Amino acid sequence: xxxxxxxxxxxxxxxxxxxxxxxxxxxxxIRHWELSGLIEIxxxxxxxxxxxxxxxxxxxxxxxxxxxxxxxxFGWDLETSTCSILVDSAHLGPGSRWAQHLIVGDTxxxxxxxxxxxxxxxxxxxxxxxxxxxxxxxxALQQLTVPVSRFDMAIILDSPQSxxxxxxxxxxxxxxxxxxxxxxWLLKQQYSIVNTSFYVNGNNELVVALxxxxxxxxxxxxxxxxxWS
Ligand SMILES: Cc1cc2nc3c(=O)[nH]c(=O)nc-3n(C[C@H](O)[C@H](O)[C@H](O)COP(=O)(O)OP(=O)(O)OC[C@H]3O[C@@H](n4cnc5c(N)ncnc54)[C@H](O)[C@@H]3O)c2cc1C
Numbered sequence: 287x288x289x290x291x292x293x294x295x296x297x298x299x300x301x302x303x304x305x306x307x308x309x310x311x312x313x314x315x316i317r318h319w320e321l322s323g324l325i326e327i328x329x330x331x332x333x334x335x336x337x338x339x340x341x342x343x344x345x346x347x348x349x350x351x352x353x354x355x356x357x358x359x360f361g362w363d364l365e366t367s368t369c370s371i372l373v374d375s376a377h378l379g380p381g382s383r384w385a386q387h388l389i390v391g392d393t394x395x396x397x398x399x400x401x402x403x404x405x406x407x408x409x410x411x412x413x414x415x416x417x418x419x420x421x422x423x424x425x426a427l428q429q430l431t432v433p434v435s436r437f438d439m440a441i442i443l444d445s446p447q448s449x450x451x452x453x454x455x456x457x458x459x460x461x462x463x464x465x466x467x468x469x470x471w472l473l474k475q476q477y478s479i480v481n482t483s484f485y486v487n488g489n490n491e492l493v494v495a496l497x498x499x500x501x502x503x504x505x506x507x508x509x510x511x512x513x514w515s
Pocket of ligand 1: 359375378380383420423514
């Protein structure tokens, strides 16, 4: 009995919270990259002013009851108020589950987008590094890098769909299957020590390891943000 009253209060509080604080948007299209665990979701977010997205944004979505998860919008279009997110769903969690169960036409709930405070260096070669959870973030970095020819990126993702992902998202998306491969790839690139800025995102341990490696290689312009541990 007590439990059911508590449930009702929780439900009511949730509704008030939903109506007052959360924005709504709708799912326009979904693509499941089955072999990579990635789920690409196209969204219409009518209340978002994307014009101010000069730094890489992230959006806190309600994924379950009172649970929220951050995802990185990319490929945004100011006129139609649309963007996409790429959710790494190859693990168990409310965020993964939410993405797996979304269907076209669903309503999504989210807080006002926030900034990661990362924006591309105005003149350096911009290099994004990360894992499956940071593909969206790195594609947003690419979108903000002008001219885009100054941009390069590499992620760790064990997927037989590498070429298709590259063809779909970006010709400079390098996909390596593990940390050692990524380290070798970095050594081969011979980026200029003085004119290269790195942006490292994704799993916390990976971010720390890559920062250490880059420092050892002599680089100093390194921006990092851990996404999960
Ligand atoms: C600013 C910012 C932007 C982000 N953008 C994106 C994005 O665009 N796409 C995206 O997929 N994620 C993104 N993330 C990460 C995402 O918010 C977290 O990974 C989130 O914790 C996943 O939620 P979950 O409910 O699925 O798993 P959780 O409940 O958080 O975790 C459950 C278990 O899964 C593990 N886990 C969590 N995430 C992963 C993962 N990606 N791969 C393997 N294991 C994992 C955890 O260690 C834990 O053991 C972003 C995070 C931040 C801070």
